[in-house]
Amino acid sequence: MNILNVEKVTKGYGNRILLDEVTLGVNDGDKIGVIGRNGTGKSTFLKIVAGLEQPDYGNVVKGTGITVSYLPQNPVFEP
Numbered sequence: 001m002n003i004l005n006v007e008k009v010t011k012g013y014g015n016r017i018l019l020d021e022v023t024l025g026v027n028d029g030d031k032i033g034v035i036g037r038n039g040t041g042k043s044t045f046l047k048i049v050a051g052l053e054q055p056d057y058g059n060v061v062k063g064t065g066i067t068v069s070y071l072p073q074n075p076v077f078e079p
Contacts, residue, residue, distance in 0.1 A: 001028040003066050004049070009058035011044055018044050021058070046070055 004026040011019040018041030026032060034042045047053040049060055050070035062068065 001063070002026070003028050003063040004068070005059075005061040006049060007059045007061065009045075009048060009055040009060065011041070011048060011053070011055050019048075019055070043072070 002025055004024075006022060006024040008021045008023055009019055010017070010021055022045065024032075034045060036042050044053065047070055048055050050068045051060070052070055
């Protein structure tokens with residue numbers, strides 16, 4: 001069962017394109033990892049999937065009842 005689709009997501013800042021028509025499908029039970037060098041768009045991609053940032057182009061479609069959360073590398077916790 002498909003629970004998440006990332007469809008042709010593109011995101012750039014100025015002249016720098018971080019994500020260029022990225023497409024990904026995640027099925028129930030899949031385990032995925034996002035790896036790459038610093039500054040290549042991993043966190044940006046995850047923020048888009050979690051709905052914290054909007055892509056310049058493309059869509060993220062989540063299955064019914066699916067929630068995606070994002071925990072940053074350096075979280076700020078409220079006292």
